[in-house]
Amino acid sequence: MMAHLWSGRFQGDPDKALLDFGASFRFDRRLFEDDVTGSLAWAEGLQRAGVLGDVDATAIRTALEAIRVRGGDLAFFDSEAAAGDEDVHSFVERELIALAGDAGRRLHTGRSRNEQVAVDLRLYLKRRIPLLQRSIAALIAALVERAELAADALMPSYTHLRRAQPILVAHFFLAHVAPLRRDHKRLSAVLDEIDELPLGSGAIAGTSYGIDVEFLAARLGFSRVVANSVDATGDRDFVASLLHACALSMVHLSRLCEDLILFTSEEFAFLDLDDSAATGSSLMPQKKNPDPLELVRGKSGRVIGRLTGWLATMKGLPIGYSKDLQEDKEALFESEDTLRGSLEAVASVVKGLRIRGDVSARAASGLLLATDVADYLVAKGVPFRDAHEIVGALVRRLVTEERSFGALSEDEWRAHSPLFDPDVVEWVTPASSIGRKRTPQSTHPEMVAAAIREVRGWLDLRS
Ligand code: ARG
Secondary structure (H helix, E strand, O other): OOOOOOHHHOOOOOOHHHHHHHOOHHHHHHHHHHHHHHHHHHHHHHHHOOOOOHHHHHHHHHHHHHHHHHOOOHHHHHOOOHHHOOOHHHHHHHHHHHHHOHHHHHOOOOOOHHHHHHHHHHHHHHHHHHHHHHHHHHHHHHHHHHHHHHOOOEEEEEEOOEEEEEEEHHHHHHHHHHHHHHHHHHHHHHHHHHOEEOOOOOOOOOOOOOOOHHHHHHHHOOOEEOOOHHHHHHOOHHHHHHHHHHHHHHHHHHHHHHHHHHHOOOOOOOEEOOHHHOEOOOOOOOOOEOHHHHHHHHHHHHHHHHHHHHHHHHHOOOOOOOHHHHHHHHHHHHHHHHHHHHHHHHHHHHHOOEEOHHHHHHHOOOHHHHHHHHHHHHHOOOOHHHHHHHHHHHHHHHHHHOOOHHHOOHHHHHHHOOOOOOOHHHHOOHHHHHHOOOOOOOOOHHHHHHHHHHHHHHHHHOO
């Protein structure tokens, strides 16, 4: 008969195929370090509660430290013995018993894998979320650098993907910084949600040993202890929160990629991809394809899928632990890896972007100055609705004649409104348009410069 964590209860051996089906060691070995950390703390908790004697506690500690070191070698996880381990918790416990014998067999006193996996996941994410935040900050730094390089270059802004109003190219880059800043903050909120120690919950009802959970929380870097043991063993809301944070970040990356795919295309040509960030075609010699950007846009679907899949997994579960919860890990690891890889790929593409300010400025001139023409009339006392009407008629005429404001003679201006004086010509330029913007969030060059300084300051605090 094979030895299992639950051997005492059963008469026969478990079905090998079903054991394999239920095993998670293949992927939850990522939690190895955290399982050792949590186990060391638990041993200390048991010792302080007088459940473990000093000799046993020391033996456990020494063995766990040795196991942690052995984990530096990947072959450790692929031993013949490990092949039979259901998950990372049984792996660490088996290795512990192999090293520490009976002392090792005492560690699981008052503890359950249900709370172990919860504490491991929380410890893991406390380590990993800051790495995601660092990658977000690196992309923000790359975007801000492009904003600085863009200087006073102009481009059209778009609504409905139709030319709207002139903006600084720098303002466009900063527009993509803003959602990434929110992503960074959202991850901090997830870290706060994670910041609760589940140990002491046992399998579901709590533990019968005098464990000082406040001490354990402080020892493991948690600022508080969970409120309810039943909830704590089945709570993976923090996984859903993290998956949501990852999915929304991927949505932001996907939109940035879409903009860069458009603006580096022949049709727009406001930006150029560095050769190192593009791929050629096996057939068409002229092609310079933005593959990495397309791939990030594509991968956003996978991360959104992980979020919706995980919500579906959780929704029917009775409160407390169910094995379904094991599905959390692959969703989490895949989302985390995909987001990090995507952030790094996009940052490296952004770093190579060349700004073709001459082309973008040409596109920022012409009929998209219509709002400015209306504002000119407003400055002369015309109600905005009337000004809109007058300029609308002027635009209609220019569109049929295939001309623009710059081509109008003084008389032609006057024919539309006697209030148009010769100075309208200087008023209706992209540069004067952005110079008239007043609000702090606008594309006025001084506001944009201040926004760049603010982002730089934020980045400095994090480097
Ligand atoms: N591998 C399990 C998981 O990921 C650990 C907890 C198992 N608990 C249990 N009672 N089967 O959720």
